[in-house]
Amino acid sequence: MATRKLSISVPPEVEEMIKAAAAEEGIPVSTWLAKAALEKAEAAAKYAAGLAAAEELVAESERVHGPISEDDRQRVRDFLREVGILDTDEWRTAG
Template sequence: MTPEIEETIKAAAAEEGKPVSAWLAEAAVEKAHLAALQAAGRAAARELVAEYESLHGALPEQSRQRAREFLMEAGLLEHDTWPEAG
């Protein structure tokens, strides 16, 4: 950890009146919760696409690309891990 990050963490903890260890533990819990929400969002998106495709056939590539872009902008997709059509 760089000294700048360490100082930022210490300042944030002090501002909240918490020990650094407690502040870091809360930050880790928040990060884990956010990761779980993002994973649930990705799973829901995959499920919706699969349901649509089972009824209507594969999404057109243009629609698939727009979905990828939306999910990346929403923070639900960090890199291009969207499944292939079909």
């Protein structure tokens, strides 16, 4: 696989954590960082796809059954926060 050089800046404590993690896995820092970035990007893509699917389900449910009450929306938000799927600032209402 072709690679490109990338320069990043991190605080010293983060640098030490990265170096320690790479050493623990027995891989170069650049390889560890590339893997970490790829995992983060894949997780973000999965999250976005899941959010889009959830919004479509809500829209479909509302087309069939009418609007979801604000109380029910809040219960869902609370549940998603409780299980760690949703941060406080991440909620976007469908519709």
